[in-house]
Amino acid sequence: MQRVTVTLDDELAAELDRFMAERGYDNRSEALRDLTRAGMREAVVASGDAVRALGVLIYAYDHEVRDLARRLAGTHHARADLSVATLHVHLDHDRCLEVAVLSGEAGDLRHLAADVIAERGVRHGQLVIVPEVVPERTPRR
């Protein structure tokens, strides 16, 4: 065990106390240990490729751009193993919005998202990685 001194401003300290009350923590050190672990795990997911994660890929595209709808379908079918569900919205006469929910290794999700976003005619592409976090321990009640 090492003792680490942390300085928090009043607002953050109050937020931490609220968080602890909500989750049933009675010990600041325990709460900070769990939050530190969770934060580091998220950092690993953000940078690491071999971490299992869910991904939400959102993008708009113009289905009138030559062959784009077919190419996008091909890109998704090539990685059907990552696909959970897709929501398609017809925005107006030409434009579509798609939200693809993906599951797999973070690196594979980033790769697929990059392929989709790089297609000509795809706009506002964005991938949100959601780590499949298993809690380290159950908070005390």
Ligand code: NI
């Ligand atoms: Ni459409």
